[in-house]
Amino acid sequence: MKAIGLHHLGGSESLVYEETPKPIPKNNQVLVQVCATAITPTEFEWYPTSHTPEGGKRPFPIILGHEFSGVLDAVGSDCTDVQVGEHIYGLSDWFINGAQAEYCLTVPAHIAPKPITLEHTQAAVVPISALTAWQALIDRAHLSAGQRVLIHGAAGGVGSFAVQLARRQNAHVIATASPANIDFLEALGADEVINYQITPFEPPLGTWMWCLIRSEAI
Ligand SMILES: NC(=O)c1ccc[n+]([C@@H]2O[C@H](COP(=O)([O-])OP(=O)(O)OC[C@H]3O[C@@H](n4cnc5c(N)ncnc54)[C@H](OP(=O)(O)O)[C@@H]3O)[C@@H](O)[C@H]2O)c1
Known part of the structure; x- marks a missing residue:
């Protein structure tokens, strides 16, 4: 072969x-x-x-x-x-x-x-990025309905699965992305999308978060 x-x-x-x-x-x-x-x-x-x-x-x-x-x-x-x-x-x-x-x-x-x-x-291209998101949100964080989750780099490979999985758990999904991806993330089910290029993500969150997923490229 x-x-x-x-x-x-x-x-x-x-x-x-x-x-x-x-x-x-x-x-x-x-x-x-x-x-x-x-x-x-x-x-x-x-x-x-x-x-x-x-x-x-x-x-x-x-x-x-x-x-x-x-x-x-x-x-x-x-x-x-x-x-x-x-x-x-x-x-x-x-x-x-x-x-x-x-x-x-x-x-x-x-x-x-x-x-x-x-x-x-x-x-x-689904298995590894989707499994990464699943392990973080479901296996480790045990995310459940009503909890708030912040997903950094939400429009990327891992982040886009994390948004959908969090939405499926009926969590409140807060995502960060550049402006071109805001509509995309809202379509995936994000409740709030923060443009990380102009808005610091900490102040808008205000209240306690259940978990934070870092899926931005580092
Ligand atoms: N993919 C996998 O299977 C996998 C598995 C395990 C671990 N990882 C790790 O997870 C991380 C993400 O991987 P990925 O494959 O999802 O990468 P990716 O598809 O390249 O997505 C990365 C995202 O990071 C966002 N980003 C870039 N700079 C940012 C900043 N300053 N603040 C907030 N967000 C920023 C970008 O958002 P915008 O496009 O909106 O600008 C982009 O969508 C990497 O560190 C990777 O090594 C990935």
Whole structure:
């Protein structure tokens, strides 16, 4: 198969488009024919990109891209709830080769049916940013109805999911954004949108906040 391999630690200059063996799923794995994947620039520096779970060094070349949308090409014998040919989206373990390739491996728990309303290119960019927002608001903050949440960088990848998830919890959503994104965030369900370019966010808030999500680019 064709893949983009990282041949040494560095940036995009370390990537090579090349032929590499097609992965073979173990009994608990599925093989995904990748239709779309995403680029996460910070992935070059992630610990799992260069290390094994035990702390050793991963061998090069290493394939990046750990969120994707595609079609199941093969399923291991233990994967009884999924079928070859299913259109799915999801992510893969960051310690294994990723989806910047024609095929990648993952496990059934890390995939879900692709929504029919989304193209593969749209579905592929959902998993990591949506999961980040979910972990912050739902798993950690236990956000619930009536609570107030401030979401910085609300129009970005993480922030736009955070706004929608907070709205779904019936929280009061206060977002920060530049002027071009104010209408967008109101359409997503933000109750208040603060233009961070002209308005300090602290005074308008006034009262106690349940949680604050920092999703601006840093
Ligand atoms: N994407 C992921 O899956 C993911 C996962 C884990 C962690 N992260 C981290 O989360 C952060 C956001 O990532 P992202 O992918 O959501 O980035 P992004 O799509 O580039 O969005 C960043 C947002 O930051 C806003 N922003 C820029 N300067 C600001 C300022 N001075 N005050 C307030 N907002 C400002 C921008 O808002 P305007 O466009 O309205 O100006 C932009 O929409 C990054 O630090 C990233 O490393 C991301």
